[in-house]
Amino acid sequence: DSGVTQTPKHLITATGQRVTLRCSPRSGDLSVYWYQQSLDQGLQFLIQYYNGEERAKGNILERFSAQQFPDLHSELNLSSLELGDSALYFCASNPEWGLDTGELFFGEGSRLTVL
C-alpha cells in the first residue's frame, strides 16, 4: 500500500459527460501528480500541484482541469468526454520537490471507461 488513495476505482460514463477523480496523497506529501495510462501512449504526465499551486503542466487537454485543495487532496475534472479518454488515471505524491530521491508514490488508479 503506497498510502495514496484514489476514488473511484472504476467509472463508466457516456461521451459528452463530465467526471471528477479524487486523490488523497500520502500524509504530509505536498506534491500531487496526475498521470494518464493508456495502451498506446503509456504513462503520460498531465499536471503537478505543489501545496495548492500548479507547479508543472504536461500534455493535459483543455477539457481537463485539476486543483489541489488546502487539505492537500486533489481532483481531476474531465469534461466533454470522448471515447479516447478511456484510460487509467493515476495520482502520485511525493514529500516535496527538491528532495534527492524523487520517488513518486502512486495510487492504484481510477479506470475510466467512456461508452
Next chain:
Amino acid sequence: QQQVKQSPQSLIVQKGGISIINCAYENTAFDYFPWYQQFPGKGPALLIAIRPDVSEKKEGRFTISFNKSAKQFSLHIMDSQPGDSATYFCAATDSGAGSYQLTFGKGTKLSVIP
C-alpha cells in the same frame, strides 16, 4: 525532445535467467533515471533509480547500467523469478526544474516462466 524509448515491448525469460531492458533518451537535461515496476491492477512502484554521476547501481538482484555519452540506460534482473513477472517502465526527469514530472518509456511486459 522529451521522449524516452524503451525496448523490448515484451520479454519472456526462464526462471534463473537474466532479464535485460533497455532505454534511450534525448534530453541532456535529464538527471534522474528511475525504473518502476507495475503489477496488474496496481500503480507503478519505484524499483531502483540512478543519477548520471555513476555508471552502475545495484540493489539486490536489480542493476541499472548507465551510459551518459550514449544517452542509454538499462535494467538487469539477475536470477529472474516468476514473482518478477510484471511491467517495467524506465523514466527520466530534469529534477533541476523543481518537479519530478517523469517522462516514461512505454513499458516492457516481463514474463518469467518456471
